Every structure is written in structure tokens, then in C-alpha cells.
Amino acid sequence: MLDRIIEILQGIRDDIDYYSEDSLIDDGLLDSFDIVGLVSELKDEFDIDIIIDDLTPANFNSAESICALVKKLQDED
């Protein structure tokens, strides 16, 4: 799943090393437009429902944290 998420992230911005970067939001590497694009792709790809409450920097700061969020939402379903 992590690889697929990184693929999606690279489709949004391809100049970031998503394997090591852990401050995507805190350092402003992804802006709000990127986040919305990412959320809609994650929704389609993994058939999950991401709501506003999930949009915290902690959930989107790294590919791993995004992966953890997706897994958590899949489990909730």
C-alpha cells in the first residue's frame, strides 16, 4: 500500500523524496490544493471516506502516516 501511496504522491509533486520526508505539511511542501487532490485520489483508490477531521498535519506529514490513516479508515469500514 505504501508504494501505491508514494506513486499517487509523486503524481501530485515529483520533486520530493517521499521515503524520507516526514514534514510534508509542517514544512509547506504540500499545499491545500495538493491535499485536496491527494484526498480525492486516496478516496477513489482505497474506497475510503476521508472527512475534514482527518485532515490534520500529523496524518499527512509523511507517506507512512498517510498509509496509517488509510489503514485505520479501512478498518473502521
Place this chain on the structure above:
Amino acid sequence: MALTSFNFLCFLAVVLVLYYIVPKRFQWMLLLVASYAFYLYSGVAQVFFLLGTTLVTYGSGMLMQKRRNRYKAELSAEPSMEKEKKQALKKKTAADIHKIQVLTVVLDLVVLAVVKYSDFAIKNINDVIKALGGSKDALPGLNLIVPLGISFYTFMAMGYVIDIGRGKYEAEKNPAKLALFLSFFPSIVQGPISRFDDVGKKLVEQHKLNYENITYGAQLIMWGFFKKLVIADRVAPVVSEIFSVKMFDKLSGTTMFFGMLCYAVQIYCDFSGGIDITRGVAQMMGIELPLNFERPYFSTSVAEYWRRWHITLGAWMREYVFYPIMLSKPMSKLSKKVKDKHGQKAAKYVPSVITPFIVFILIGIWHGANWRYVAFGLYNAVIVAGSVALEPVFKKMAEKLHINTESKGWKVFKIVRTFLILGISKILVKAASLKMALKTIVKIFTSFNLAFGSEMVKYGFDLGYKNNIVLGLAVLLLFIISLLQENGVKIRESVGKKFIVVRWLLYFLLLIIILVFGIYGPEYDAASFIYQTY
């Protein structure tokens, strides 16, 4: 009581001494009393608006919390509840909470609209009636006094209510603590727009007297005074003359362009200077308020500028307007429709182009009731949405023209370009009317006179040789400090580490600059802040 007035400094001194004398558990209560005393100074009637908003916000928060607690109790009373029943219960709870949330936000908006926008609406209705052949001024204006800081505390109250509705944190049980959050005296005048889970907690914590907080806070206050009194208030009369209706036919477009640059400097120094004072005052009490400016004129795009200018308003809009719209069901449906017809790329761009229009028009209207602000919002939206939509085109163009987009030169070009684009939007804010603003913009591109200084001398609003030098040096100092900060230098920490004599010499130098070169009005009170009126 303006933050730069002598009265405020006396008031602050008394509050600070008492703050560190009273037992620590009473500190927040003292701040509440001080905040209401400060607010009462601006008018007794206005306090009722603040009190009303506080009570409604408190009641709404408690009601939502009670409803959520009932849901939790029902769940724990029946641990083996079937999944379907559980989901139905969850849905019903969410719907009940949503009703309270929406009702409160609508009520907040109605109060804000009546106080701030009713005369604007009545004027426009009168214009329509007149255009249809009716009598002039058919409906009388209400002429209500806009309570101090209503746009700021109402947004903070709405943020709190929405957060409680979303279950982000628990509602505050003590109405007095919520009242302090909404009325905290340094920030009620012009923000920052704080969040309860951040500032609300810091305000009621106990704070020890700390040398660093006092000196860093005092430095920030002095820097704010410097920006406001030495720069903003010095350049203000020039800007007012250049954008006055009576001067329009007399001045060239180049002078107006100069006025645009001056206004960009004035409004930044006025607003960010005020925020520096606010944050400095709070820091002296050990309370850290959120950043509201991060050297916005170094932005390389308009979107970035809005993440660095009035940061807390931008963050509020992102959290409570932008994301909810972007993630809403109608927007998802629209995206899917576009995706089916025009593919993935178009589906991604459509919401990114539509939403900025809603957000920026709201930001425009937040500033005030005038078509100029609507145009200001629209202008920013067109630029932001346009740059999102045209991003691939710009990328290709840069490749074809062999532009090194990583070079310093390109970055400087983008900073200057962004500054000029934003300068145009500031004319919409400053001009006397929308018509005048548009005429001014046209004139800038059509009427030139490089000797624009002589025009200013001719019509008697040139600052004079000495004032021009003071202003030039002050802006240069601001630029150098900002450039250092932009490159990661922490000015206050660096000054703090200097040898004690050097450090205090620097403090006194800044103080003397403010005292000697600051612009003071009658009774040594400075002009009020621009954002105080929003």
C-alpha cells in the same frame, strides 16, 4: 484605547504588575477583568454584543457536549449493541449536534451582517429602487456602531463552535474562561484570530515572571511601535493625498504607482506592527499568540502570500470554508462528472478553480461592506485559480525558454512580480470607490511622469527632505531585518546573546528612534490602526 497610545502603555504597566503580584491561580481572572475594562473603554453599548456572542457560544458548546456525552453513555450502557443500531445512534447524534452548530453559526453571521453590512445592503437596495424610478433613499440607513473587533471575536467564536461540533475537543465548562478567550485585550482590536485549543488553554495557565518573556515581549512591542509610528504613520498622509478623489485629475499614473508602493509599505507596517505589539504584550504575560505574518512580501506567488499575510484568517478560511467545500458531496459529484467527461486532470482542477472564488470573496467581504472589497476578493481569486489552472502551461513555457527555475534571479523576479500583482489589489482596498480604483489602475498603465516627486512638491504633500530620509532609512532597516529573518536569523535571540552593554545600547537606540521619529497626533496619541475598522 489604541495600542500605541500613552493610555494603553499605562494600562499595560498596571495590568503587568498586578498579573505577577496576584496569586497565580487568579492570573486569568485578572486578565478577564482587564480585558472587559479595556473593552468598556471603547463604549458601554458595544460590550453587550461581545457578551451576547460569548453567552450564545458557551451555551451552544455545552449543548453539543451534553448531546455527545449522552451518546457515549448510551454506548457504554449497552456494550453489545448491534452495529446497525450503533450506526443509527451515531447518525442521530451527529444530526442533532449539526443542528445546534448550524443554528449558532447562522446566528453569529446574522449579528455580524446586521451590524456590519446592513447599511451597505440598504444603500444597494436604494440604488436599485432609484434606478427603477423610485424615490431617492427610499429605505433609511441604520447607522449602527460596529463593535470593536467584532469580525475577529465572531470568527473565533464560530471556530470554537465548529470544533466542538466536530468533536475536536471538549466544550469549556467555565463561561468566564471562554469569555477571556473571546475578549483577551491585546488581540481583540485586530486579532490574531486564535483557536481555543491553542490560546484558550494558554490564557488560563499559570505563568511565572520570566526575564526572557519580558525582554523578548518588550522587543517585539518596540519593533511594532517602530513599524507603526516611524513608517506607517509617516507615509500615511502621502498615500491619502495620492488616492484622494480631488487629486485624481492632477496626478500622473507614475505618482499613483508610487502611491501604490507606499500603501503596500503602510498597510504592512500598520497591521503587522499592531500584531507585533499584541504578541509582545501577550508574551510579557507568558502567553504565546499565533504568528500572523511571515514576511509576506517575500512570497513568490499570490497563493504563498496568502499563507504568509494575515495567516490566522487564511488558516481559518482553509479549515472552516476551503476544506469543507472541497470535500463536500456536491463538489465530489461535480469532480466525478468532470472526470467522466474530460478525464482525471480536469477533475482535479475544477474544484481547485471554483473554491478560491468562494474563499476569496468571503475574505474580501470580511474586510468590509463595499464593492471594492468584493472586487479585491475576485481579483485574488482569479490570480490564485488562474495560476493553479495554468501551472502546466507555465512549466512548459519555462522549459521552452530555458529558464533555470531554481536560480536566484528567477526567484527575485517572482517575488517582484508577486509584489506588483498584489500592489494592484491594494489599490482596490485604498481607493475612494470601485470606479476610482479601476480608473487609477488604468492611469498607472497609461500616464507616465518620471519626475513624479515634483508633482508631490507642487501640490504640497511631499514629506520634505528630512522626512524622506528618515522614511527611506527606516524602510531599509525593515528590509534588512526581514531579509535576515528570511535567511533564518532569529533577531531577538541574536540580540539577546550580545554583550549586555551592546544589547542595551540597541534597545535604547530603537527606543530613541521611536520617540524622536515616531509620528504622534494630538496628546501624543498615534493614529488608529487600519485593521481595527475591519
